[in-house]
Amino acid sequence: MPRTDFGPPYYGDMLPPVIKRNYGKWAYHEILRPGVLKHVAESGEEVYTVRVGSARLLSTDTIRDICDLADKYCDGYVRFTSRHNIEFILSKKENIEPLIAEVKAKGWPVGGTGSCLSNMVHTQGWIHCHTPATDASGIVKAVMDELYSYFEEDKLPAKLRIALACCLNMCGAVHCSDIAILGIHRTPPRVNHEMLAKVSEIPTVVASCPTGAIRPNPKLKSVDVIEERCMYCGNCYTMSPAMEIMDPENDGISLWVGGKVSNARSAPMFSRLAIPYLPNNPPRWPEVVEAVKHLVEVWATHARKGERMGEWIERIGWETFFKLTGIPFTDKHIDDFVFSVPTFRTTVQFRW
Amino acid sequence: MPKMVLAGIEIEVDEDGFIQDPDKWNEAVAKALAETEGVTELTEDHWKVINYLRQYYLQFGIAPMIRKLCKETGFTLKQIYDLFPSGPAKGACKIAGLPKPTGCV
Numbered sequence: 001m002p003r004t005d006f007g008p009p010y011y012g013d014m015l016p017p018v019i020k021r022n023y024g025k026w027a028y029h030e031i032l033r034p035g036v037l038k039h040v041a042e043s044g045e046e047v048y049t050v051r052v053g054s055a056r057l058l059s060t061d062t063i064r065d066i067c068d069l070a071d072k073y074c075d076g077y078v079r080f081t082s083r084h085n086i087e088f089i090l091s092k093k094e095n096i097e098p099l100i101a102e103v104k105a106k107g108w109p110v111g112g113t114g115s116c117l118s119n120m121v122h123t124q125g126w127i128h129c130h131t132p133a134t135d136a137s138g139i140v141k142a143v144m145d146e147l148y149s150y151f152e153e154d155k156l157p158a159k160l161r162i163a164l165a166c167c168l169n170m171c172g173a174v175h176c177s178d179i180a181i182l183g184i185h186r187t188p189p190r191v192n193h194e195m196l197a198k199v200s201e202i203p204t205v206v207a208s209c210p211t212g213a214i215r216p217n218p219k220l221k222s223v224d225v226i227e228e229r230c231m232y233c234g235n236c237y238t239m240s241p242a243m244e245i246m247d248p249e250n251d252g253i254s255l256w257v258g259g260k261v262s263n264a265r266s267a268p269m270f271s272r273l274a275i276p277y278l279p280n281n282p283p284r285w286p287e288v289v290e291a292v293k294h295l296v297e298v299w300a301t302h303a304r305k306g307e308r309m310g311e312w313i314e315r316i317g318w319e320t321f322f323k324l325t326g327i328p329f330t331d332k333h334i335d336d337f338v339f340s341v342p343t344f345r346t347t348v349q350f351r352w
Numbered sequence: 353m354p355k356m357v358l359a360g361i362e363i364e365v366d367e368d369g370f371i372q373d374p375d376k377w378n379e380a381v382a383k384a385l386a387e388t389e390g391v392t393e394l395t396e397d398h399w400k401v402i403n404y405l406r407q408y409y410l411q412f413g414i415a416p417m418i419r420k421l422c423k424e425t426g427f428t429l430k431q432i433y434d435l436f437p438s439g440p441a442k443g444a445c446k447i448a449g450l451p452k453p454t455g456c457v
Contacts, residue, residue: 169456198372199451201414239454 016077018047018091034154035110036096048090050099053109053119053144053151056084057127057137065106073099083119083161085112109151115158117150117296121172122164131238132166133183133251134280140164142284143181146293157303157312160296161260168233173261178309179295180256180271181288185232187250188213192242193222200240208239210337253278253288257295257321258310269310274325276332298325319351358384368442370452374409377449385447390437398435398447401425405448415441415450 012020022041029039037049066086070078073095079087086108088099100110112118120143123129125136143162150156163177167184174180196202205223206214213229214236216222225236225243236243255278259271274295278287295309302324303312313321322329335343353364353372359380364372369388371377382402386394394402404425408416418440422429429440436443441453 198374199366200454201409201451203412203414204454238456241454 014077016047016075016089016091018045019089021045022047031114031154034113034116034152036100037113046091046093048093048096050088050090050096050103050110051081051112052086052088052103053112054080054084054086055137055141056119056122069099069102072102081112081119083112083121085119109148111152114154115156115160116152116154117147117156117160117162119151120144120162120164121177123166123171125166129166131169131234133185133234133246134166134253135282136164136166138282139181139253139285139288142286142289143292146289147296150296156296156300158306158308160309162292169238174256174259175270176259176261176268177271178257178259178299179292180259181292182254182256183251184254184277185234185245185247185251186277187245187247188225188227188230188232189234189236189243189245191223191225192244193217193220196223196240196242197221199242205236205240205243208235210235248280252280253285255288255291255295258308258313260308260310265306266308266311266314269314271310273333274327276330295325317351366452368446368452370446371449374449374451377406381449382447385449389443389447391435391443391447394447395435397427397431401427401432401435401440401444402448405444405450409448409450415445415453 015023022043022045025042027040027042029037032038032048035051037051039047039049041047066078067076070076070088074088074090077089079089081087090096090099103110120140122136122140123132125132125134125138127135127137144151150160160179161173161177162179162181163173164181165172165174165183168182170182174182196205202216202221202223206216208214210233211229211231213226215224215226217224232245234245237245254273255275256271257274259269260266261268275291278291281287299309299312302316303309307315316324353366355362356365356369357363358371359378361376361381363376363381366372369385371381371385383394386392386398391398401421404421405415408420416424418429421440422432427435432440432444436447441457445453
C-alpha cells in the first residue's frame with residue numbers, strides 16, 4: 001500500500017530563518033516602493049519582500065528559474081501569494097536591487113502592492129476546462145498588458161482587484177472583485193436525446209436547473225428544455241455531457257463591478273453587472289480590454305483617495321456611474337431572479 | 353467512442369472505462385470491469401454494494417448519495433474503500449454499470 005492521507009508538508013519547515021525567529025512578533029511594515037515591502041520585527045530584525053507578477057500557468061522550467069533566483073538571493077526561500085504573485089523574501093537589503101534587475105531582465109514585472117492593480121485571479125479557460133464560455137489566460141494577458149503600468153506604479157485611488165472566470169461557476173473571485181470578467185452563453189443547450197439517458201442521470205439534470213426550465217421526457221428517455229425559461233447558465237451541461245451549450249458565435253463576456261471582500265471602511269460587497277455582453281475576440285479581446293481600461297480610468301479620475309470601486313459607486317449612485325462611464329443601461333441590468341425585489345429602488349431619491 | 357471486449361461481448365466505453373449503455377450490463381461484465389479497477393475477486397460484500405447501486409439506479413434514475421449507500425448496505429466509507437480501492441464513484445459505480453459521475457468531481 002502506498003502511504004496516504006499524510007497532508008501537505010508542514011509550512012513551518014519551509015519558512016526562512018528570519019521569519020521563523022520573528023514569527024508572530026512583527027511590529028510594523030512599510031511599502032518602500034511598489035513591489036517592495038519591509039517588515040520590522042519587535043527584535044529590530046528587518047525582512048524585505050520583492051513581489052513579482054506571474055502568469056499563474058507556469059512551466060517547470062520557469063519554476064526552476066524562480067528557484068534559481070531564490071537560491072541566489074534568498075537562501076532558497078520563496079513563496080506565492082493568494083493572487084499567484086511570487087514573493088522573494090530577503091534578509092539582506094543590498095540584495096534587493098540586483099534581484100529586481102535580474103527579475104526585470106527576465107521580463108517579469110515587480111509591483112502589485114498598495115494602491116496598485118495586483119495580479120488577476122483567473123481560471124482554466126480553453127486550456128483545460130470543458131464548460132467555459134471564454135478563455136482565461138488569453139484575456140488575462142491582454143488586459144494585464146494594457147494595464148501594465150498600474151501593476152508597477154502606485155497611482156490608483158485604492159486597491160484594484162480584477163478577476164476572471166470563464167463560466168458562471170465563478171471559480172475564483174469574480175463575484176467579489178472591483179472589476180470582474182465573466183464568460184457567458186446566450187443560447188440554450190442542445191439536447192442529445194439519444195445519448196442523454198446513457199451518460200447522465202435524468203433527475204440530476206432536471207434538478208440542476210435554477211429556473212426549472214428542464215422537464216423529463218419519458219417517451220424519449222430524455223429531457224426537454226423550455227427555451228423561454230432558460231437563461232443559458234450551462235449548469236445542466238456540467239451535470240450531463242448530452243446538454244452541449246457552447247456556441248462560438250454567441251458566447252462572450254460580461255463585465256461586473258464593485259465587489260470587495262475586506263471589511264475595511266465598508267462591508268464586503270458583491271460585484272454587479274456593468275456590461276451584459278462583449279464578444280469573444282481572440283487572441284487580444286480588444287473590446288474587453290478597452291472596456292476594462294475605461295472603467296479603471298473613470299474610477300481613477302473620480303474616486304476619492306482610498307475609495308474602492310464599489311464604495312465609489314455607492315457614494316455617487318449607479319445612475320451617475322452609468323452616466324460617467326457612458327455604459328448604456330439596459331433591461332439586462334435589472335435583476336429578475338427569485339428574490340430580486342430588494343435590488344429595485346424603493347425611494348424617490350435619485351439623480352436625473 | 354472506444355470499444356472494449358468485456359466478458360466476450362464488445363461494449364462501448366468512454367475514455368475512463370465507464371460503459372456507455374447501462375442495458376448491456378450483466379454479472380460477467382461486472383467481473384470484467386472489476387479487473388480494471390484493481391478488484392481481483394468479487395466477494396459477497398462486493399456484490400451487496402454493486403446490487404444496491406444497480407437497484408437504486410434502476411428505481412430512481414440516479415446513483416445514491418454516499419450517506420445513503422453506507423446506511424443501506426451497512427458498510428462505512430472506509431470499508432467501501434477497502435472493497436473498491438478507487439472509491440464508491442470511480443470504482444463501485446463503474447463496476448455496477450452506472451453512468452459516469454458528473455459535476456465538479
